[in-house]
Amino acid sequence: MVTEPVRILVVGGGYVGMYTALRLQRKLKPELKRGEVEIVVISPDPYMTYQPFLPEAAAGSISPRHVVVPLRRVLDHCRVVVGEVQSIDHAKRTASFTTLATAEEGTGALDISYDELVLAPGSISRTLPVPGLADYGIGFKTVEEAIGLRNHVIEQMDIASSTRDPAVREAALTFVFVGGGYAGVEALGELEDMARYAARYYHNVKAEDMKWILVEASGRILPEVGEEMGKYTVSQLRKRNIDVRLETRLDTCEDRVAVLSDGARFRTRTVVWTAGVKPHPLLAATDLPRNERGRLRCTAELSVDGAPHAWGAGDAAAVPDVTAGEPGKECAPNAQHAVRQAKVLGDNIAASLRKQPLQEYAHKYVGSVASLGLHKGVAHVYGRKLKGYPAWFMHRVYHLSRVPTLNRKSRVLAEWTLAGLFKREIVSLGSLEHPRAEFELAAGGERPKES
Numbered sequence: 108m109v110t111e112p113v114r115i116l117v118v119g120g121g122y123v124g125m126y127t128a129l130r131l132q133r134k135l136k137p138e139l140k141r142g143e144v145e146i147v148v149i150s151p152d153p154y155m156t157y158q159p160f161l162p163e164a165a166a167g168s169i170s171p172r173h174v175v176v177p178l179r180r181v182l183d184h185c186r187v188v189v190g191e192v193q194s195i196d197h198a199k200r201t202a203s204f205t206t207l208a209t210a211e212e213g214t215g216a217l218d219i220s221y222d223e224l225v226l227a228p229g230s231i232s233r234t235l236p237v238p239g240l241a242d243y244g245i246g247f248k249t250v251e252e253a254i255g256l257r258n259h260v261i262e263q264m265d266i267a268s269s270t271r272d273p274a275v276r277e278a279a280l281t282f283v284f285v286g287g288g289y290a291g292v293e294a295l296g297e298l299e300d301m302a303r304y305a306a307r308y309y310h311n312v313k314a315e316d317m318k319w320i321l322v323e324a325s326g327r328i329l330p331e332v333g334e335e336m337g338k339y340t341v342s343q344l345r346k347r348n349i350d351v352r353l354e355t356r357l358d359t360c361e362d363r364v365a366v367l368s369d370g371a372r373f374r375t376r377t378v379v380w381t382a383g384v385k386p387h388p389l390l391a392a393t394d395l396p397r398n399e400r401g402r403l404r405c406t407a408e409l410s411v412d413g414a415p416h417a418w419g420a421g422d423a424a425a426v427p428d429v430t431a432g433e434p435g436k437e438c439a440p441n442a443q444h445a446v447r448q449a450k451v452l453g454d455n456i457a458a459s460l461r462k463q464p465l466q467e468y469a470h471k472y473v474g475s476v477a478s479l480g481l482h483k484g485v486a487h488v489y490g491r492k493l494k495g496y497p498a499w500f501m502h503r504v505y506h507l508s509r510v511p512t513l514n515r516k517s518r519v520l521a522e523w524t525l526a527g528l529f530k531r532e533i534v535s536l537g538s539l540e541h542p543r544a545e546f547e548l549a550a551g552g553e554r555p556k557e558s
């Protein structure tokens with residue numbers, strides 16, 4: 108009699124999805140060889156994004172291709188499906204998903220059955236109903252957004268350089284970032300640094316002509332590095348003439364005017380929204396339990412509470428922080444937890460298939476490092492506080508040690524080394540976003556309207 112292999116379905120190819128699948132293919136090597144187990148990974152992109160490198164990608168210090176890890180190459184014993192899971196019926200152990208081909212074929216969503224489910228779709232930007240935000244806001248979670256933002260910033264400098272209208276120039280040279288977590292602060296720090304450098308090559312745009320504004324609703328920024336280092340970061344940014352506004356919110360950004368809760372108004376063509384994340388909406392399209400904030404309710408063993416054969420971790424999951432000594436405390440949504448949870452998750456699934464005991468996930472947050480531009484940084488790790496160049500250097504060493512695969516490490520290191528020898532790249536390849544525009548024009552079409 109031929110028995111079907113046990114199918115482990117991994118939803119998401121990010122930190123948790125990729126690292127869990129990697130761990131599983133290593134742990135279950137004999138079972139995979141004998142055809143007793145199969146691992147299927149469904150993810151909308153064929154790559155995992157190393158998000159902590161996005162600010163450096165936006166600044167041009169790392170090429171976009173080196174910020175991502177090709178799933179098919181690293182998960183060579185898994186089946187990688189580029190697609191999007193639309194809903195999950197765990198009672199029936201079925202997920203429905205779409206692919207690029209289903210849209211083309213007009214067949215609608217396909218169903219896939221599974222025995223074990225790893226649900227790791229991560230999080231999406233947490234937006235608020237700010238008028239104009241949906242029309243003009245820019246997110247900073249994907250490599251496409253990071254590169255788009257880099258091109259956009261350089262393009263604004265080109266607009267400012269070529270206009271005679273002071274209002275257009277003012278809007279082009281004003282950059283508003285909303286949210287003072289590491290995504291917002293690092294993105295602003297790196298892009299301001301890059302734009303300041305690029306200004307040397309413009310005859311009529313100076314670094315002092317640009318206005319960079321950081322808007323944060325609470326009274327502090329970078330909570331990840333602690334209060335003292337957060338205050339230091341504010342003072343460093345202000346020294347660079349960056350307008351940091353604490354306890355302030357963005358009220359509206361309609362018609363390219365950002366209005367803040369303190370009454371300030373800025374003409375701007377750039378509003379970057381990095382005001383936190385919320386669990387992925389896919390979780391609401393499942394029959395699995397969620398907590399009041401919409402995260403998947405998980406146990407310390409990373410199984411979904413009360414749902415046998417379902418597992419969760421990362422930004423999408425509410426995993427109890429057993430090191431906190433406070434009941435009800437959850438692990439924060441960050442890469443530090445996601446990577447470590449993935450390892451335990453892979454081990455626990457392998458153990459449960461072999462009817463062995465499961466282990467609890469326990470990791471005490473060790474602090475964080477943040478880059479604020481070339482040679483500038485801040486860090487608070489393992490109780491040690493670092494500022495300026497040493498923190499920036501530590502940021503690079505830490506992330507180089509963490510970025511997956513030797514191949515990526517070598518490429519990133521080579522890029523940093525070359526960047527130290529030559530001048531920074533300051534070109535905007537905005538036309539990458541409209542690759543057919545030139546040919547369409549040649550073939551008698553119209554140029555795409557500027558956004």
Ligand SMILES: Cc1cc2nc3c(=O)[nH]c(=O)nc-3n(C[C@H](O)[C@H](O)[C@H](O)COP(=O)(O)OP(=O)(O)OC[C@H]3O[C@@H](n4cnc5c(N)ncnc54)[C@H](O)[C@@H]3O)c2cc1C
Pocket residue numbers: 118119120121122123124149150151152154155158159160161162190191192193227228229230247248249289290387389420421422423440441442443444445475476
């Ligand atoms: C700019 C930036 C900088 C950061 N810097 C740091 C840092 O310095 N330190 C730190 O600890 N953390 C950092 N983080 C946070 C960290 O990246 C996240 O906590 C981590 O990525 C969470 O891992 P995850 O697997 O839960 O989600 P993700 O890594 O986001 O993976 C989710 C995956 O699910 C896929 N997916 C989404 N929808 C579906 C669907 N319907 N079907 C199938 N797949 C789907 C996505 O495409 C993605 O591949 C940063 C985040 C950002 C945005």
